[in-house]
Amino acid sequence: MEEFGFVAAADQQTAAVTNWGNPAAWYDVLNPWGPSDDFYLDLVMSAACVLDVGCGTGRLLHRAREVGHTGRLCGLDPDPAMLEQARARTDIE
Numbered sequence: 001m002e003e004f005g006f007v008a009a010a011d012q013q014t015a016a017v018t019n020w021g022n023p024a025a026w027y028d029v030l031n032p033w034g035p036s037d038d039f040y041l042d043l044v045m046s047a048a049c050v051l052d053v054g055c056g057t058g059r060l061l062h063r064a065r066e067v068g069h070t071g072r073l074c075g076l077d078p079d080p081a082m083l084e085q086a087r088a089r090t091d092i093e
Helices: 006-016 023-030 035-045 059-066 080-087
Strands: 050-053 073-076
Touching (some): 050 059, 059 073
16 A cells, blocks of 8 residues: 555644644544545646635645646645645645
């Protein structure tokens, strides 16, 4: 599993879940990447630039960057706590 980056992702999730009063910190832990997410990743990878409305923690855009998307990736979410999590990822807007 380490070859697919799952170990690193698990370590990041564990580190992020230190603020027990912040549900956004738990979002990626409680909603792990699944097969349906691959569908959306394929769509993102086929676009030159992406605006993800309702980006949550930015996981989809971050994953796209990890697998080689070189265009502009920008996320938007109405929840300030989710945006705080997403902004910790310096490889996306």
